[in-house]
Amino acid sequence: MASDAPQRAAGTLRLDAISCRFGSRLILDTVSLDAPSGRVTVLLGPSGCGKTTLLRIAAGIERPSAGRVLIDGEEVAGPSAFVLPEHRRVGLMFQDYALFPHLTVRENVAFGLGALPRAERGAVAARAIEGVGLARLADKRPGQLSGGEQQRVALARALAPSPRILLMDEPFSNLDRGLREDVRSSTLDVLRRAAITTIVVTHDPEEALAIGDHLVLLGEGRVIQAGSAQDLYARPVSLAAARALSEVNAVPGRFSNGGLATPLGTIPAPSAAGAEGADGWLCLRPEVLRLAPAGSGTEGRIVAKTFRGASVLLSVAVKGLPSPLRVAVEGQAPDEGETIRLAVADGAGRIFVQDASRSPAAKD
Numbered sequence: 174m175a176s177d178a179p180q181r182a183a184g185t186l187r188l189d190a191i192s193c194r195f196g197s198r199l200i201l202d203t204v205s206l207d208a209p210s211g212r213v214t215v216l217l218g219p220s221g222c223g224k225t226t227l228l229r230i231a232a233g234i235e236r237p238s239a240g241r242v243l244i245d246g247e248e249v250a251g252p253s254a255f256v257l258p259e260h261r262r263v264g265l266m267f268q269d270y271a272l273f274p275h276l277t278v279r280e281n282v283a284f285g286l287g288a289l290p291r292a293e294r295g296a297v298a299a300r301a302i303e304g305v306g307l308a309r310l311a312d313k314r315p316g317q318l319s320g321g322e323q324q325r326v327a328l329a330r331a332l333a334p335s336p337r338i339l340l341m342d343e344p345f346s347n348l349d350r351g352l353r354e355d356v357r358s359s360t361l362d363v364l365r366r367a368a369i370t371t372i373v374v375t376h377d378p379e380e381a382l383a384i385g386d387h388l389v390l391l392g393e394g395r396v397i398q399a400g401s402a403q404d405l406y407a408r409p410v411s412l413a414a415a416r417a418l419s420e421v422n423a424v425p426g427r428f429s430n431g432g433l434a435t436p437l438g439t440i441p442a443p444s445a446a447g448a449e450g451a452d453g454w455l456c457l458r459p460e461v462l463r464l465a466p467a468g469s470g471t472e473g474r475i476v477a478k479t480f481r482g483a484s485v486l487l488s489v490a491v492k493g494l495p496s497p498l499r500v501a502v503e504g505q506a507p508d509e510g511e512t513i514r515l516a517v518a519d520g521a522g523r524i525f526v527q528d529a530s531r532s533p534a535a536k537d
């Protein structure tokens with residue numbers, strides 16, 4: 174399995190202005206992305222936004238209506254070429270693993286090695302199986318393995334032919350919550366060792382942040398934002414982008430005199446955050462809202478209280494805000510119906526975005 178990968182450069186994948194129509198529906202609208210070589214790129218977006226379709230286009234299972242796919246600089250789909258999936262040197266791993274139940278682990282992994290001389294297949298499959306730590310289970314059938322082990326067989330099978338690019342569609346979604354994190358981190362170990370250019374599709378923001386070197390946020394068939402996980406978390410381009418990565422409280426306001434004037438007071442904002450007089454949002458991740466001592470902060474009333482184990486989640490109604498703020502409190506928390514005071518702490522969880530649709534120029 175990809176044992177020779179560290180010696181040669183990892184593959185490159187470029188999607189250039191890909192559009193895809195099914196009948197009259199535009200599913201993908203001029204989507205472009207460059208997957209960094211040897212790294213993990215995550216396609217994140219809600220169900221139905223076109224992630225799987227994009228992956229299928231990269232693999233060659235689906236043809237784009239417009240745009241080009243380039244692997245190692247060669248056009249494999251586009252106006253001048255269409256290379257069949259089996260000739261793209263792309264590995265695919267499906268959500269349900271698609272293992273053959275009647276074949277052993279060894280036979281499943283060797284299945285995709287038809288291009289190799291028969292004598293080599295066994296050794297290459299054995300290396301791939303060893304690479305995912307399953308050597309002792311090589312003669313078992315999928316039905317005799319746990320979900321996590323089956324996932325590793327699928328990974329070994331996808332990597333065995335030493336593809337240039339690995340495409341994974343929701344590779345962890347079939348696993349129990351408890352198992353998912355372990356399998357995720359062992360998968361990442363294998364991918365890093367193989368140094369293979371990988372694209373992973375997920376709808377789970379926590380997973381995207383945990384595994385992605387590069388994140389591409391998709392919404393309704395378009396790229397909303399692309400960058401590192403840290404970038405997207407700290408500097409979302411819109412309220413939708415902020416919400417795609419984690420829960421946020423969205424507080425409306427207007428940029429004025431170096432700050433955003435909101436019902437929680439005027440919060441100092443960097444000058445690039447929004448033009449003077451423009452409408453915007455203060456996006457607050459729950460960790461930056463705190464209970465404040467009497468005489469400081471903004472008054473609010475607790476309208477709901479949910480126990481979450483290590484913390485308590487309070488829903489706090491604040492005058493001037495259309496919906497309650499959600500505030501995570503550790504330790505002793507006040508009760509429903511009580512009046513409290515809230516403060517906005519400094520920190521990365523405090524984000525400003527200008528909102529063109531709410532700015533005065535965009536109104537009637």
Ligand SMILES: Nc1ncnc2c1ncn2[C@@H]1O[C@H](COP(=O)(O)OP(=O)(O)OP(=O)(O)O)[C@@H](O)[C@H]1O
Pocket residue numbers: 195200218219220221222223224225226227376
């Ligand atoms: N072959 C097809 N013919 C017609 N419509 C299709 C076809 N394949 C996908 N679609 C539609 O395209 C849209 C995007 O589907 P896609 O599977 O790419 O989304 P997704 O983001 O991967 O969603 P999920 O996370 O639910 O898998 C959906 O509305 C889907 O019904």
